Amino acid sequence: MSEGAKTSANGGGFRFKVRGPRDFYGGLALIGLAIVAIWSSGDLPGMHGFAFGPGTAPRLFAGLLAAVGALVALGGLLFDGPPIESYAVRGPAWVLLGILAFAAMIRGFSLGFISLPPLGLIPSTFAAFMISIFGSTEFRWVESLIAAVVMTAFCVVLFVYLLQLPFQLWPWY
Numbered sequence: 001m002s003e004g005a006k007t008s009a010n011g012g013g014f015r016f017k018v019r020g021p022r023d024f025y026g027g028l029a030l031i032g033l034a035i036v037a038i039w040s041s042g043d044l045p046g047m048h049g050f051a052f053g054p055g056t057a058p059r060l061f062a063g064l065l066a067a068v069g070a071l072v073a074l075g076g077l078l079f080d081g082p083p084i085e086s087y088a089v090r091g092p093a094w095v096l097l098g099i100l101a102f103a104a105m106i107r108g109f110s111l112g113f114i115s116l117p118p119l120g121l122i123p124s125t126f127a128a129f130m131i132s133i134f135g136s137t138e139f140r141w142v143e144s145l146i147a148a149v150v151m152t153a154f155c156v157v158l159f160v161y162l163l164q165l166p167f168q169l170w171p172w173y
Contacts, residue, residue: 020081027073034066094135102128121167
């Protein structure tokens with residue numbers, strides 16, 4: 001090299017600055033979700049001529065999600081945005097625990113040394129709502145019990161009476 005030539009401090013190459021990290025990484029997460037959806041629907045038959053197959057809609061929506069994710073990520077590169085803040089784990093953890101508890105109670109489970117028979121829709125739904133409510137920082141017992149009772153009644157009316165799905169309501173019924 002000649003004495004007048006300068007090399008960059010980073011060794012050259014392409015560099016970009018993420019100006020809106022929340023948008024950029026959120027867009028990448030959407031693209032990742034779209035890739036998982038396309039991969040998951042890969043064994044479904046797609047479109048043949050004008051006849052749609054069962055894999056057409058998932059791949060179409062996943063492609064649209066990837067395009068939107070790319071636009072959001074590009075916006076994070078081009079425009080200033082807020083930084084990524086700390087993530088609260090308490091709420092999602094309790095909601096996930098409520099979902100897992102509902103699945104275990106509605107179907108029952110056996111782990112060899114412990115087993116639980118199916119408890120039915122009413123106890124399972126009520127318990128899942130109560131467990132999920134613990135994730136809120138504004139938890140109050142009376143309001144939580146009222147909300148759980150109302151939502152349980154709504155689920156029973158919707159699934160059992162309106163949609164006529166064959167759910168067991170109680171362990172004995």
